Amino acid sequence: MFFKQLNQSIGHALDGIVNLIKQERNAKIHLVTTALVIYVGFNMEFTAQEWIWISLAVACVWVAELINTSIERLTNLVSPEHHPLAKQVKDYAAGAVLVMSLWAIVVFCLIAFPHLVMWLTFSN
Ligand SMILES: Nc1ncnc2c1ncn2[C@@H]1O[C@H](COP(=O)(O)OP(=O)(O)OP(=O)(O)O)[C@@H](O)[C@H]1O
Known part of the structure; x- marks a missing residue:
């Protein structure tokens, strides 16, 4: 009974996220940006602490x-x-x-910039 209700609640929440991505142009941009950030993070070998900040920033934007879309509706x-x-x-x-979004960009730049400098320094 408990697990059935939990399953239903998670299902409704996932419906909300899927509908957001289907219906909102900004959500599609967030999805592409999230994928890019994860790709860059793996390539630049972000540390666990850096992933905590990046994942927090990404989650906050989502x-x-x-909330913005539910308020609009x-x-x-x-x-x-x-x-x-x-x-x-x-x-x-x-x-x-x-x-x-601006805060997330600041977090990403603060974390990615030193990695980029290191990469440019050692690739020459
Ligand atoms: N009922 C309304 N009364 C007055 N102004 C409104 C109303 N609906 C929308 N607006 C104005 O038009 C703007 C755009 O509203 P809309 O509902 O299209 O959201 P949106 O900015 O397209 O959202 P998103 O781009 O996140 O989907 C709002 O930010 C607001 O300034």
Whole structure:
């Protein structure tokens, strides 16, 4: 019984992630970016500590996008007509994704840059 309910909950959560990727252009960009970051990380041989920061940053962007999209959907349901408050709600949620994305870029640059310098130094 417990495992059946847990299985159903995980299924609904996975449905949400799959639908996000299918329906949202930004989620497709996140998916490609996530794959690229993992590829670069393996090639540059990130340490365990670096992977912790990278995975946290990547997860934060995905969580922000999932929450942003659910807020967008809920706003469309509650306020299908244009309304100044609906605009504010959507803009705040989009701002949250932007903040998380910029932080993730900073984390990636801080981690990848020293690896790149080492690689350029030793490849010459
Ligand atoms: N009901 C509304 N009332 C007022 N302004 C709205 C409303 N719906 C959308 N907007 C404005 O249009 C912008 C775009 O809204 P939309 O719902 O298309 O999200 P979006 O930016 O396309 O989301 P994403 O690109 O993440 O899919 C919002 O950020 C908001 O400024």
